[in-house]
Amino acid sequence: MAASNDILTDITRNYSLATLLLAWYTTEKRELPWRETGDPYAIWVSEVMLQQTQVKTVIPYYERFLQRFPDIKQLGTASLEEVLTVWRGLGYYSRARRMWEGAHYLLDQRGGKMPKDYEALLLVPGIGKYTAGAISSIAFGQRVAAIDGNVLRVLSRLLAWSEPVETARSHRYFKDHLRVWQPVLRPGDFNQALMELGALVCTPTKPNCESCPLTQVCEGYRQGDVYLYPVKKLKAKRQVVTRLTFVLCREGRVYLQRRPSQGLLADLWEFPGVELSHEGGLNDSLPVVTDDERFKLFQMAVPERTFDGWVREQFKQGLALQGPVWYTFSHRRWKICWVILDLPEPLEPIPSSVSSFRESVGEYRVDAWQDQLTGDNRCWVSLHDLSEIPLPVAFKAIVEDLTDGLSP
Ligand code: SF4
Numbered sequence: 265m266a267a268s269n270d271i272l273t274d275i276t277r278n279y280s281l282a283t284l285l286l287a288w289y290t291t292e293k294r295e296l297p298w299r300e301t302g303d304p305y306a307i308w309v310s311e312v313m314l315q316q317t318q319v320k321t322v323i324p325y326y327e328r329f330l331q332r333f334p335d336i337k338q339l340g341t342a343s344l345e346e347v348l349t350v351w352r353g354l355g356y357y358s359r360a361r362r363m364w365e366g367a368h369y370l371l372d373q374r375g376g377k378m379p380k381d382y383e384a385l386l387l388v389p390g391i392g393k394y395t396a397g398a399i400s401s402i403a404f405g406q407r408v409a410a411i412d413g414n415v416l417r418v419l420s421r422l423l424a425w426s427e428p429v430e431t432a433r434s435h436r437y438f439k440d441h442l443r444v445w446q447p448v449l450r451p452g453d454f455n456q457a458l459m460e461l462g463a464l465v466c467t468p469t470k471p472n473c474e475s476c477p478l479t480q481v482c483e484g485y486r487q488g489d490v491y492l493y494p495v496k497k498l499k500a501k502r503q504v505v506t507r508l509t510f511v512l513c514r515e516g517r518v519y520l521q522r523r524p525s526q527g528l529l530a531d532l533w534e535f536p537g538v539e540l541s542h543e544g545g546l547n548d549s550l551p552v553v554t555d556d557e558r559f560k561l562f563q564m565a566v567p568e569r570t571f572d573g574w575v576r577e578q579f580k581q582g583l584a585l586q587g588p589v590w591y592t593f594s595h596r597r598w599k600i601c602w603v604i605l606d607l608p609e610p611l612e613p614i615p616s617s618v619s620s621f622r623e624s625v626g627e628y629r630v631d632a633w634q635d636q637l638t639g640d641n642r643c644w645v646s647l648h649d650l651s652e653i654p655l656p657v658a659f660k661a662i663v664e665d666l667t668d669g670l671s672p
Contacts, residue, residue, distance in 0.1 A: 281422075281481045282447045282454060288477035289457035292464070294319070297326060299456070304378040304403035305336050308366075311398045312359050312390065315412075316594075319463070325354050336376045340367035344531065348654035355657060358530055362390030380404035402452035409442040410455040411435065414462025420494035421466060421484035428497040502597050506551050506588075509537035509602035510562055511662060512571065514644065518666065520653070521566070522641040528593065529656050533643075535602065536565040548588055550601055555579040558603075568642060571607060578605050586665065591658035602662050 293299070296319065298310035309329055313322045332350050333339040339347065344364055351360035366389045370376055378399065379385055385396035397410030411419075416429045419438045427434055446454050465476050471490050473479055484490040512519035520533045538561045540551055553561070558579050563572065587601040645653060650663050 281445055281478065284477045284481070285457045285461065286447070286450060286453060289453060289460060293456070293460050294464075297323060302403055304380075304399050306330060307399055307403050308378065308391070308395065309363070311395045312363055313354065315359060316356055317354060321354070325351070336367050336370050336378070339364060340371040340376070345654065348532065349652065352654045353657060357532055357654070357656070359390070361531055366390040378403070380406065382406065382408045398452075398455065401455050405452060407446055407448060407451045409439050409446065410459075411438060411442075412459060414466075415455075415458045417468060417494050418458055418462045418466045421471065421490050422478065422482050424483040424487055424489065425493065426495055429494040430497055500595075502592070502595060504597045504599065506540040507537050507598040507600045507658075508540055508551065508553070508558075508561055508565075508585075509535045509600060509659075509662065510565055511535050511602050511604045511666065512566075512575075512607060513604060513666070514607040517644040517646050518650065519566075520643050520645055520655070528596070529658075532656050533653055534656065535659055535662060537602075538565045539598075548599075550585045550588065555582070571605075574607055575605055587661070589661040598658060600658060600661070602665075604666075 296310075298307055301307065310322070310326055313326055313329070329350055333342060333347070342364070344361060347360050347364045348357055351357060354360075369387075369389050370378065379388075380400060380403070382396050382400045385391050385399055386393070391399070394410055394412050397408045400406040400408045401410055416434075416438070419425070419441070420429050420434075423438075423441065425434065425437065429438075461476070461478070465472050473482070473485050473490060476482070476485075479485050482490075484493050519536070521536050523529050523532050523534050525531050540561075559576050562575055562579075563569075583603050583605070585601045585603055588599045591598045591600060647667055650667060655663065
């Protein structure tokens with residue numbers, strides 16, 4: 265481990281690190297839309313979108329999101345449904361839901377304005393330590409650290425830090441150094457420069473030390489050991505499960521349910537289904553389930569009992585399972601298999617509309633959705649309107665399977 269006091273007290277080195285880094289950033293930084301604004305709300309949106317997502321993917325989403333929700337008021341007064349729809353395709357939907365909750369908080373508690381202090385920002389739902397540091401330093405010029413994955417990697421190499429970087433102790437160690445290194449002038453640029461260096465030069469697998477502005481102050485480089493860093497904790501293995509999915513079709517519509525407000529894919533619509541434990545590693549074999557078992561699983565997945573008799577009959581006809589397709593979340597991998605249950609006879613009229621649902625949808629796409637609802641958390645949706653609904657990307661293959669051949 266590097267001797268922290270030696271590094272911390274080296275004033276010349278500290279001074280030169282910020283100077284070198286900022287000079288590099290000024291000439292080499294990428295022109296990105298969120299770097300052309302000082303609006304804390306826009307910076308918030310960009311920082312949330314950039315979590316877990318690449319810059320080039322984020323740019324069109326950022327522009328579309330700000331066009332539709334240009335400020336905190338527009339975001340806080342929109343329906344969650346609409347926010348999720350605009351977010352659709354970017355993944356990790358809980359980010360959008362938390363930001364929407366944050367906008368509500370700011371409207372209720374802060375007069376619709378973003379606070380500039382780090383501690384006050386931390387009270388906003390959806391704003392954690394990193395985002396608070398980024399907004400506070402970039403939009404308000406506060407001298408606060410913003411440590412994301414890129415910055416962790418750069419710091420671990422600069423300091424030749426030989427402990428796992430994710431621990432509280434490591435964060436304290438890095439923050440102690442940043443407190444000394446971060447300049448009074450341009451503290452936000454300093455944070456962004458560290459992130460940019462991690463994204464462009466000090467990359468995970470191929471750090472390009474030859475073109476790095478910090479070689480003369482980099483301990484890892486001096487030791488010739490940059491590949492040893494960052495040290496990471498051993499990760500828990502990603503859980504693999506089979507997701508057996510039931511696609512109910514009826515009169516050109518499909519049945520969707522809303523997921524619970526907590527946990528994976530919270531609040532999103534889905535084709536109902538159940539998770540089965542999965543023993544076969546990453547092979548593509550389909551689960552072997554008897555008709556009776558399948559029916560019981562259907563009853564677990566769909567609380568509504570209206571279709572039971574019909575569905576049991578369908579299973580007796582030996583419907584084939586389709587798939588699988590794989591979808592990977594941060595801690596879980598779904599092997600998605602599905603069965604299409606076609607309900608050709610009208611069982612009972614499809615209810616015309618439910619006002620509470622319409623209120624929750626707001627003005628957006630109400631025309632397409634009305635006359636299709638059976639309750640707040642269940643709906644029948646026309647196949648033509650499926651693309652308008654914030655369905656998780658995990659179900660893309662099923663949607664394509666259903667809509668393939670539909671006229672535009
Ligand atoms: S010298 Fe190499 S290891 Fe050190 S910060 Fe630069 S790119 Fe990273």
